Amino acid sequence: MNREHEPAPIASRLSPALDEAGVARTWRRIQSARAASRPRTRLTTRAFAGLAVAATLALCVWSLRETGPARAPGALAASEAPLAPGAAVRAASVSLDDGSRLALAHATELEVLANDGTRFDTLLRRGRCRFDVEPGGPRRWSIETDLATVEVVGTAFTVTRDDAGLAVEVDHGIVLVRGERVPGRVQRLLAGQRLTVSANAVPVAVAPAARPEPPDTAVPAAVPPAPTPAPAPAAVALESRAATQTIGVPRPSSPPPSVDVQSRLQEADAARAAGRPEVAAALLERALHEGGDATQRAIAAFSLGRLELEVLDRPTAAAGHFAAVVAHGAPRSLVEDAQARRVEALARAGRHDEARREATVYETRWPSGRRLSQVRAWLVRHAP
Amino acid sequence: MALASPKAHLRVVAPLHAPEQGDSDAVLVARARAGETWALEALYRRHVQLVAGTALRLLRNRAEAEDVTQETFLLAFEKLDQLAEPAAFRGWLARIAVSRAHRRFRARRLRSLFFVRDADRDDEVGLADDAAPGASPEDRTELALLDRALLRLPLPLRTAWTVRHVLGCSVEETAEACACSLATIKRRIAAADEQLHAHLGGAS
Numbered sequence: 185m186n187r188e189h190e191p192a193p194i195a196s197r198l199s200p201a202l203d204e205a206g207v208a209r210t211w212r213r214i215q216s217a218r219a220a221s222r223p224r225t226r227l228t229t230r231a232f233a234g235l236a237v238a239a240t241l242a243l244c245v246w247s248l249r250e251t252g253p254a255r256a257p258g259a260l261a262a263s264e265a266p267l268a269p270g271a272a273v274r275a276a277s278v279s280l281d282d283g284s285r286l287a288l289a290h291a292t293e294l295e296v297l298a299n300d301g302t303r304f305d306t307l308l309r310r311g312r313c314r315f316d317v318e319p320g321g322p323r324r325w326s327i328e329t330d331l332a333t334v335e336v337v338g339t340a341f342t343v344t345r346d347d348a349g350l351a352v353e354v355d356h357g358i359v360l361v362r363g364e365r366v367p368g369r370v371q372r373l374l375a376g377q378r379l380t381v382s383a384n385a386v387p388v389a390v391a392p393a394a395r396p397e398p399p400d401t402a403v404p405a406a407v408p409p410a411p412t413p414a415p416a417p418a419a420v421a422l423e424s425r426a427a428t429q430t431i432g433v434p435r436p437s438s439p440p441p442s443v444d445v446q447s448r449l450q451e452a453d454a455a456r457a458a459g460r461p462e463v464a465a466a467l468l469e470r471a472l473h474e475g476g477d478a479t480q481r482a483i484a485a486f487s488l489g490r491l492e493l494e495v496l497d498r499p500t501a502a503a504g505h506f507a508a509v510v511a512h513g514a515p516r517s518l519v520e521d522a523q524a525r526r527v528e529a530l531a532r533a534g535r536h537d538e539a540r541r542e543a544t545v546y547e548t549r550w551p552s553g554r555r556l557s558q559v560r561a562w563l564v565r566h567a568p
Numbered sequence: 569m570a571l572a573s574p575k576a577h578l579r580v581v582a583p584l585h586a587p588e589q590g591d592s593d594a595v596l597v598a599r600a601r602a603g604e605t606w607a608l609e610a611l612y613r614r615h616v617q618l619v620a621g622t623a624l625r626l627l628r629n630r631a632e633a634e635d636v637t638q639e640t641f642l643l644a645f646e647k648l649d650q651l652a653e654p655a656a657f658r659g660w661l662a663r664i665a666v667s668r669a670h671r672r673f674r675a676r677r678l679r680s681l682f683f684v685r686d687a688d689r690d691d692e693v694g695l696a697d698d699a700a701p702g703a704s705p706e707d708r709t710e711l712a713l714l715d716r717a718l719l720r721l722p723l724p725l726r727t728a729w730t731v732r733h734v735l736g737c738s739v740e741e742t743a744e745a746c747a748c749s750l751a752t753i754k755r756r757i758a759a760a761d762e763q764l765h766a767h768l769g770g771a772s
Contacts, residue, residue, distance in 0.1 A: 193736025194714070197707060198698045201620035206634060210620075211612055213638050218645065545603045 219551045259299040259517065260284070260323070268554070269518045270486070271296045273306070283318035297328065297483060300515050309457060312344040319357065330454035331381045332363030341373075349382040364447060448474060449484060461495040472508070479518075485509045486522055493529050503529035503538075520546075524555035531566035539563060597654035600645070612641055615658060618735060619665045622745070625730045626669040628692045636672065640665045659744030662737060666727060666745050673723065695734075717767035721760055728753055729760035 202210065260267055260282060264275040273294040278286040288294060292311025298304070305326040317325050317336055327334040327343050331350040334343055339357020344350070352361050356375040365381045373379055448471030456464035468491065471484040489505035492498040506529060509522035523546045530539035543559050550556065591610065599607035616637065623636035644661050651660055696712035703711075718726050724746070732742045732753075743753040 194695070194711075194734045195621055195736055197700055197703065197711070198621075198695065199700050200617050201624045201633065201698075202616060202637065206620070207613070207616050210616070210634055210637050210641075211609065214612070214641050214645075217638065217642055541602075541604060544605050548603055548605050 215551075258301050260304055267296050267299050268521065269296055269298050269483075269515065270490075270521055280318075282321055282323075284321070285316040287314040287316075289313070297326075298479060298515060299517065307453065308343055308345050309453070310345050312342060312346075314340070314342040316340045317357075328450060328453075330450050330457070331383060332361050332366050333450070335360040335362065339375075347383070349380060351378065351380045353378045363450075449480070449487065452484075452487065456491065456495070461491055465491050465496065479515060482509045482515075482518055482522075486518060486525075489522065489525060489529070493525065493532070499529040499532040500535075503533060503535070520550055520553055520555060523549070524553070524559050527559045528562040528566075531562050534566075536563075536567065539566070592655065593657040594654040597648060597651065597657050601648055608645055611657065615661050616641075618658065618737075619661060621735050622662055622665040622731060623669050624693060624698075625695075625734050626666070626727060627672055628694065630691065630693055632672055636665060636668045639668050643668075656744065659737070659741040662731060662735075662741060662745035663747055666731065667747070670723070670727075713768060714764070717764050720767055721763055725756050725760040725763065728756040729764070732757050 260280045262275075262278045262280050264278045265271070265273045267273070267280075273286065273288065273296065276288055276290075278288075280286070286294070289312040292313055293309035294311070294313055295307045295309065296305070297307050302323055303326065304323045305328065307328045309330075313327075315325065315327065315336070317339055319339070325336045327336075329343065329345050329350050331345070332352075334341070334352050336357065336359040339359055340355040341357070341359050342351075342353045342355075344353075352359065352373060354373045354375050354377055358375075359373050360370060361373060361379050361381075362370045363381065366379070371379055448467050452464040452467035452471065455461070455467060465488060468484050468488040472481055472488070485505045485508040489502045489509065492505060493502035503526050506522040506526035510519050523542065527539050527542045527546060530536075530542055540563060543563055546553060546559050547556065553559075593611065593614070596607045596611050596614075600611060619640050620633055620637045623633035623640070624630065627633055627636065640661065643664055644657075651657065694712065695715040695718075696708045699708050699711055718730065721729065728742060728746050731737050731745045732739065737745060739750065739753060739757075742757070743750050746753055746756070748756075
């Protein structure tokens with residue numbers, strides 16, 4: 185490409201093809217188009233593909249109309265509270281867009297773990313929450329506590345986690361309660377039944393179950409922090425409120441070893457709540473290596489990242505765990521949070537170039553991301 | 569540090585990555601492939617005048633040229649991973665621009681078959697219309713003559729000569745832009761030179 189001794193091109197005698205305003209305008213259009221259509225294909229290809237997809241969908245809907253809907257709507261939303269994974273629900277009453285409702289007692293700590301078209305998982309750290317789940321929905325609802333997990337598809341029930349332990353009371357519908365301290369590790373509760381899982385080694389006396397008062401923010405429940413689960417066996421009582429008949433099964437003398445990721449997450453949460461973050465970190469590390477599905481591993485990695493960053497002040501380690509969340513193929517919202525927190529971790533660790541690169545990755549993937557302003561603020565706050 | 573306003577932080581990321589003057593196309597392409605958006609913008613700003621100029625000189629219409637510029641960069645950024653030689657980004661980009669401009673020519677021809685007249689053909693921009701401020705009347709006249717002569721060339725010759733002599737691309741880049749071999753492009757440029765010479769009466 186020898187350009188020596190060449191006359192200046194004619195363009196040098198012309199005005200620029202695009203003035204500065206045109207350059208800026210075209211760049212904005214390029215950015216908008218890139219954000220709006222990815223991947224971009226030829227118009228005709230898209231048109232034919234669109235027609236084909238529409239025809240296929242119409243056929244599927246038609247053929248499935250007798251067998252029930254296979255609709256997979258997106259994440260639940262509520263105007264009263266953020267419902268992204270990791271968000272703490274603080275509002276006293278939350279109406280979800282599928283018609284379900286949550287009612288939280290005063291001082292209740294409820295956190296969203298996962299929220300997508302197939303599941304809505306929350307963590308009840310302490311307090312009482314009534315769940316009124318719209319029946320027939322496509323999501324599996326799951327309420328995690330440090331003592332057990334409550335699963336439901338469509339019903340109304342109340343979960344209370346206090347000093348004494350855990351109480352699950354079903355108003356109508358059916359729920360499943362799983363956990364190491366639950367007889368047979370799982371119990372099916374029908375309407376009118378109540379299950380209590382004690383946090384202590386001392387068995388709970390079987391008594392007529394008083395119906396818990398509905399959560400009322402005007403009356404403080406004065407719920408103390410959740411205690412660390414005792415390693416010794418706990419008592420379990422499963423009662424019928426109508427007949428006060430115990431239908432529970434005596435728990436085994438020693439619980440089977442907990443190996444599933446879900447249990448590890450619960451144990452880690454309990455350890456963190458008990459002020460033992462190092463133990464919680466170790467449990468989460470084990471959870472990461474004990475299998476489970478990709479989402480569970482991603483939640484474990486994300487929890488570990490937050491613990492390292494916020495409690496243990498180890499931003500470098502945190503950055504690695506947030507990177508792992510992305511690698512585990514987590515739900516989109518969790519990946520977005522992880523990418524954002526990775527920027528914070530790297531910035532706090534003094535790895536500013538990497539932080540900026542990750543910020544660019546975030547901005548590219550989520551141009552209107554809900555963490556965008558935070559990401560930029562972290563870059564500025566921790567700038568050298 | 570508190571945020572002053574959302575707008576104040578709209579571009580915090582990009583300025584932190586402002587490219588150095590010495591960043592070659594190859595470096596910028598590598599960074600863009602790694603997901604660094606500032607590199608895309610740097611590539612855009614570096615080559616936008618070449619792309620817009622190619623489109624404008626071939627299509628002679630500002631609105632269409634702007635559209636082609638947008639399409640060219642969109643396509644280039646989308647297919648960036650397919651670029652075998654990052655250092656040849658400029659020629660590759662020119663090739664996309666020429667290709668997109670030629671698509672417009674084909675569309676024009678199709679419309680003319682159905683007697684659909686392009687309304688924006690009234691806004692034709694010739695070389696003389698774009699003469700730099702302060703250009704002498706002689707310069708403008710010369711540009712107008714050249715413009716008229718160029719219009720009489722077959723499209724392949726006009727494209728080759730425009731990319732080479734109006735936009736100032738190297739012979740290699742011109743060959744890449746016109747998607748032909750060096751020998752072919754040299755032949756086309758020579759043929760265009762000869763025909764222009766004839767049209768201008770040996771005064772070019």
